[in-house]
Amino acid sequence: MEGEAHLDQTIAGRFKYAIVLTALTLVAEVVGGIWTNSLALLSDAAHVFLDIFALVLSLVAIKLAAFPATDTRTFGWHRAEVFASFINGITVFLMALGIFYEGWHRLFDPQEVKSLPMFIIAVIGLVMNLFAASALHQHSHDDLNVRSAFLHVVGDAAASVGVIAGGLVMYFTDWFVVDAVISICIAFVIFWGAWRVLREASHILLEGVPRGLSVPEVVEAIHAVPGVNHVHNLNIWTICSHILALSAHVDILPEYKEERQAEVLRAIEEMLMQRYHISHTTLQAECTMCIEAPPVIKELRHRPRVRDQHGHHHDDGGHAHGPGCAHGHHH
Structure with missing residues (x-):
């Protein structure tokens, strides 16, 4: 138990470090995105905002998992980390839809972008993302919660690379449709990361056999x-x-x-x-x-239900039930 507690403390410390770095990136990209009129930079900022959401949610899940088991929660709060991962996956998926929608409109109506400041801010964002990702990488292979947060940060780093490349292209060519193209590419990167996290978290929440076990x-x-x-x-x-x-x-x-x-x-x-x-x-x-x-x-079989003289459904223990499903126990 001591080793497990130490592991959770280590992971929590790395999450806090990543949260601070990500918050700094968010401020830089929101201000920079508005100033430069870059949808790609604002898209990256939206990703960063949800990175913070994901990291804070994951940190809360670690704290909850440390709570002891009780007579109403005999498994404690360990499942909280899986639930957090599931919520992370859904939020990232919705964010990708929004980015794709905005990027698609700008494909047909390109807007001028201040490409040099956009490039500089994207470089700062990339550096911050790489530091945050390195803090989480060690535990990303064996912890679903850390992996979901790590995917957020890595996806954001990849998006920053795209924004940097776009800033260079627009600086030399004034081809501003690149900004929309990069935004759509960012959306697809996020879709893939969200799908992986949702698939794994759903498998656990549906009591699936652990992956890799036969x-x-x-x-x-x-x-x-x-x-x-x-x-x-x-x-x-x-x-x-x-x-x-x-x-x-x-x-x-x-x-x-x-x-x-x-x-x-x-x-x-x-x-x-x-x-x-x-x-x-x-x-x-x-x-x-x-x-x-x-x-x-x-x-698995449902608990048997019988009708009383008034036509109401009852289980074999005499408790009335609504139209929902009541699951029995193994015997």
């Missing part, structure tokens, strides 16, 4: 543990970037008495942690020796 491979590995006869009712999911979870019923061979069943389960847990980094496991030992083995993955 259910058949994990089942085979569990079967290879001495004493295991069969595995069923298996679920594998991601709680947050650092925590993978698994639950399963394990049918243990009858010659393994009760005290040895615990050893089998402990061996499974150690194997899952070492080989697949699955740190949150819930295993139920059984000794049924079923003639026909149940399926590895159990189909």
